[in-house]
Amino acid sequence: MLSGRHILLIIGGGIAAYKSLELIRRYQDAGAQVTPILTRAGSEFVTPLSVSALAGRKVHQDLFDLTAEAEMGHIELSRAADLVVVAPATADLMGKMAAGLANDLASTLLMATDKPVLLAPAMNVKMWDHPATQRNLATLKTDGILFVGPEEGGMACGEFGAGRMAEVPQIIEATASALASGPMSGKHVIVTSGPTHEPIDPVRYIANRSSGAQGTAIARALAALGADVTFITGPADVPAPEGVRVVAVTTAREMADAVDAALPAQAAVFAAAVADWRVTSASDRKIKKTAGGLPVLEFAENTDILARVSQMTEGRPALVVGFAAETDDVIANATAKRARKMCDWIVANDVSPETGIMGGGENAVTIISENGADSWPRMDKTQVAQRLAQLMSDALA
Known part of the structure; x- marks a missing residue:
């Protein structure tokens, strides 16, 4: 920047x-x-x-x-x-x-x-x-x-x-x-990034495979266009960008609270790989292996942050962008997700192991909107972020 x-x-x-x-x-x-x-x-x-x-x-x-x-x-x-x-x-x-x-x-x-x-x-x-x-x-x-x-x-x-x-x-x-002077000047944008860690006990947790690289690049690209960015990140592998307001969280519930605190905003990009479930009663001590068999873990569903913000009746951002990391039927699943969550756009990508996208330096995305599906060629995640930021800027102009 x-x-x-x-x-x-x-x-x-x-x-x-x-x-x-x-x-x-x-x-x-x-x-x-x-x-x-x-x-x-x-x-x-x-x-x-x-x-x-x-x-x-x-x-x-x-x-x-x-x-x-x-x-x-x-x-x-x-x-x-x-x-x-x-x-x-x-x-x-x-x-x-x-x-x-x-x-x-x-x-x-x-x-x-x-x-x-x-x-x-x-x-x-x-x-x-x-x-x-x-x-x-x-x-x-x-x-x-x-x-x-x-x-x-x-x-x-x-x-x-x-x-x-x-x-x-x-x-x-x-x-x-x-x-920061540009077409996004004066606009507040929330960007979530990275995984969340849902504790099982003090040494174990449930998480998604996300480096946070794409969300970080998006926050940086939006700030470069002049946006006032609140960057809410889980425990990512990459450092947070400078020139943005950084809120570090660990769990999905902490991320949801941070998003609530950051609102209102003109736009929100939910690039974080939020864990869908959490253990209902995480142990405060390490769970030991016993001769009695495997431990029984009970799960509860985490708050759907994307859906909750997309479906706000008051103070909803003008543009809400979600992400869909899929391994099969990418466009069909992402299209259904957009309708279900009621967000404006879904950035869909194929994260099958053979693509190397999850945790890698490149991405190949399809933008799902009310106008259909727009598939972009594979490119560096920084280029994806810059192109998405410009698209958002045009939509908010």
Whole structure:
């Protein structure tokens, strides 16, 4: 999602500046380019050498760099990036922005940019709560400035409260959201993914064979189109995508509760392989083998999440997409499932062992809708996700 994007990172003065080093690393891991701006106060906490080494680029500090300013370097810097991130954003920087001051490189760039600006405030709790800071916060929000954090917690000064800079993963997620502009902007989409694990005892469980790769790719593709994605995942084999709201669950009941909590939404994609049944009374101790024979397990049916959301009378998403993993009569079974569940689309695929699709990197799907069946050629799961996301975008336009 951040791949190929250019971020102008302004590092303000404060103990939280050390997090900026990890932030640079994480941006680069995601494929983004980072141009660092280090304020004079920021250089008291992190060195230009360490910032430059991590970013792989020159660190800019001085507004009056004669070589750069001969070409209006501060204007060029402010316009070349896709997003300006200030982390940490001090009370001083926020005050300058709110008042329209521009007396150093950082504040001049913030005044000159025509790109979105994301602030990650960090300061003492009393400074954060001060009426002047709160006035500046209100002004900046009115001006369209984006914020992530601050968080509550213990501070280097020994006090406790609001003012801690957001953690790096939160800033990465906020960055992805700030950069997400596209046809799905402003639309909330729920995506479920991965298997569920239904416990038998503390060491055994019932599950489906799902890696979570397809659901993860769908969440990533929707976010890339600008959607606000709530990603509800069971214990998957693949890491959750960045730039989406992640809710980790284990059982089908936990997944159902998470879906309820995430509603309302404009669309929902139920890609998770939810276990149909659970053991009614899971043991809190490991069940031992005995000479008396096999244990008797009683089962109960789990909530049908797809059917329940599809059949909502109020607050139903405009587009509900289900999945049908079949081993025979794929189109017939998927068509019947769509009618039974009352969802809008079913993404059907053949998961017979010989296909290698379950747990593999490719998929071959058929989209079942009121218009019939549209079979796609076998392709990478990322390509399937991108094509499905675009189809959803067109349907919701």
